[in-house]
Amino acid sequence: MSSFARLILVRHAPTEATRRHAFPRDEPLDVAGEAAAAGLRGRLEAGRAVTAPLRRCSGTAALAGFEDAESDARWSELDFGAWAGATLGEIGEREPDRVQAWLDxxxxxxxxxxxxxxxxxxxxxxxxxxxxxxxDTVVFTSGGPVKAAVVAALGAPDSAFWRIDVDPCSATVLHCRSGRWTVRSLNADPRAGRR
Structure with missing residues (x-):
């Protein structure tokens, strides 16, 4: 057993909403997303696997070889409510003041x-x-929780969330020793080598 915790946060593979840059609903991976998720198989090593209870996350986990990943709702994407399915641009045209308040x-x-x-x-x-x-624990989640975890690890204000980008199928690695998290890598492509 290691003297520190290692957390590998994997953003789910692409979906239709990912490609449209839309606020997601609970949707499955698209065909290209399934192929991308399958490309993760054998590239991630962990003694424990966890997934958000969203089809795109559990689907990525299963295709990556972690069919038995346990579900943890804390790793679910931000609930976008009435905005789900639309892009930021579409919402911004209809509700510019509300979008700006949300971003600020x-x-x-x-x-x-x-x-x-x-x-x-x-x-x-x-x-x-x-x-x-x-x-080590691998968590299959969405971009929002990965960004929130990085913000927490850095001790940054919540507003720093908007300054981080996370690609589909990327791995962000955090370490924790004595209750203190550090960012080991951000937005890495696990298909390029083992993580």
Whole structure:
């Protein structure tokens, strides 16, 4: 057993919403996304596997060889409420003031959705649990929780969330020693080598 925790955060493979840059619903991977997820098989090593309970995340986990990944809702994407299915540009044309408030204030939520502050709070809660020494854990999740975990590891304000990009099928690796998280790598392509 290791003296530190190693957390490998894998953003799900592409979906139709990913390609459109739309706020996602709970949708499956598209055909190209399935091929990309299958390309992760044998590239990730971990003693424990976890997935957000979203079809795109559990589908990525299964195709990557982690069919038995346990589900943890804290790793679910931000709930975009009434904005799900639309792009930021489309929403910005209809509700420019509300979009700007959402981008400026982590406490502001989309209509019927979740505030960024709520996402970062639940991801911090998960990090507290996963931070003990032990086996490596791979988590199949969405871009929002990966970004929230990086913000938490850096001790940055929630507003730093908007300054991080995370690609589909990328791996972000965090280490935790004595309750302190560090960012080991960000947005790496695990298909280029083992992580």
């Amino acid at each position: 204030d982590p406490q502001t939520a989309p209509p019927g959705g979740e505030a960024l502050a709520d996402l970062t709070a639940r991801v911090r809660d998960a990090l507290d649990e996963y931070g003990g020494p032990g086996a």
